[in-house]
Amino acid sequence: MKKIFAFAVASLAVGFASLAAQAAPVDFVSYAAGNEHGVASGTSVNINGVNMKLLSNYNPYFDDVDLISRKPGGLGVCRSLHTTVNGVANQCNPGSDDSIDGAGGVNEYIKILFEDGPYDVRNLSFNDGQHNNLNTNNVAQLTYMILDAVGGVLTSATTTFANLVAMAAAGAFLQVAGIGFEYVDTEFYVDTVSDVPIPAALPLLLSGLAGLGFAARRKKVR
Helix, strand or coil: CHHHHHHHHHHHHHHHHHHHHHCCCEEHHHHHCCCCEECCCCEEEEECCEEEEEEECCEEEEECCCCCCCCCCEEEEECCEEEEECCEEEEECCCCCCCECCHHHCCCEEEEEECCCCEEECEEEEEECCCCECCCCCCCEEEEEEECCCCCEEEEEEEEHHHHHHHHHCCCEEEECEEEEEECCCCEEEEEEECCCHHHHHHHHHHHHHHHHHHHHHHHHC
């Protein structure tokens, strides 16, 4: 029984490791770390093995952790980019214009196209203009867009950040060619997009191990 238990534990561990390996979280904050910069709309990037094309009505921008608050930024939008500022290329002009906002009456948006094929968007995370997390905010709103392979809008709706995060976790955005986000009433950054909810897989692993342990104990008592 000990050998069977050990084998089962090892199998579960391998299975969980496989889930982790398949997870491809697109962490825009980590991508921006030490390399804060903007790109032209239509630029392709690779983050954690995921190939994406970023589209915007202006310039997609990767905003690093705030130097004062030490809070994370993420994927935002710049209306204009400096070629070089203090030797660093492609910075926002002005420097404060790096979130997704509605300045001048024009709502900024960002579209993320998954170039390797349909992607399961299971986890979403957002920060506001002051780099505070928005994931549980039931008041602030944004518009989300489900996209075709070239960025055309298939469906769109306006909802709160908290509801959008919950929708993703519930499986509302599986096998999408792309997803987009547009300003409504609150400045924001896209922090993370992930295809596998790793925290949800952990309880399954633990419950499996607990069940095997219980079975092994019953066998020993007998």
